[in-house]
Amino acid sequence: MDDRRDDACWPVREAISAQLDGEASGLAETVMVRHLAACPGCRHWQEQAQQVTRRTRLTVAEAIPDVTFAVLTALPDPGPAAARQVRVRLGDLALRLTLLAVGVGQAALAVPSLTTGTGVMSAPTHVAHETGAWGLAVAVSFLAVAAAPRLAAGALPFLAAFTLLLTVLTVSDLTAGMVHVERAAGHLLVLAGVAAVSVLAWQGRSPGSWRPLLAGRSRA
Template sequence: MPCTPFREAISARLDGEPLGMSTDALERHLGSCPDCAAWSERAALTTRRARLASAPVVPDLTGAVLAALPRELPGVAVAARRRLVDTGLRLALLAVGVAQAGIAWPVLVTGPGAMSAPTHMAHETGAWNLAVAAAFLAVAAAPRLAAGALPFLLSFTALLVPVTLADLGAGHVHADRALTHLLLVAGVALVSAGAFRARRRRVHGVPVGQRVPA
């Protein structure tokens, strides 16, 4: 019988694999074939040396790899900055909405007080200002509402600001009363900024509520 199957069995035994024959048959052949016996010894010695050999020296490339990496992942940095700005806008709008409600509520509940307007007109003014505060607070809670609130807020501001300036110049309103309208202007600016940012995300294909870089 040729020696090839037995040498394959020897190699398989060294690798811990099935022999493909019985152990007794392999041992009988090794006892009767000096060439295969010598080949088995050489294979065992070669395998042992290969397994005990030290690993080759590999240069430490950690520094080079780290130096090649960007300092920060651009997408992550953009997303983090976007979340920071969005959160700042919402908190500022929340503060403006609370302040606006704080001014409107007493007028709505108690009437004109020191104001020279009739009671019903004071109540209407309080209701309008409280509605503005509610719009600010709603957008702060749900920024996706910014675009829908803008037509009401912008039209109200566009009408109120020139009228207030004219009344202030004519002495029909006190300066401290006119300054309270700065809350309205600040709130509208914040809502406009939120709507602009949301529109820019939609243009770049990023949903408004998704926190990923555009």
């Protein structure tokens, strides 16, 4: 077959292949018929292509084993992990709501000292203002951790130290009869808040973040 015949045959054979595949041939039907009538090679090619296509369509596909069960069985069970994530999220939500309530309650105790200068204790105005400022600062700390739990680790040293000293002094004052039980009971809010902050700080810790400072220096 010369080059001119080859150039004329390829478009026709591509059009035949497209028709067998159910696609548009892109070539006029009259052009194909005229070429096939004059080209024995393309007629033979068309017959072979039709036979191959018919044989392929009539061939029964081999049965493929169903491996769905085996694949699903091999996958790790997401149940325990998913349940644990749900429990962790619910626990975090409960802690944050606790801190929200503690912060609001602590602010309610602190605001009177700032606004009236007396609050619930009979103290000089400036002392009452200082007490109110400290109480409001603690309330803001609780509310900040409730809004952004990542702040728990940073707020914990201040809150824990304040609560420890407050607890020791309150017990001492109760023993000496220098404070009313109702006033001392208000400090339970702070204890509950510090407990919630401690749990959030522990849950949000990163590996190696709790090592002692001296240990880090010795390795350096």
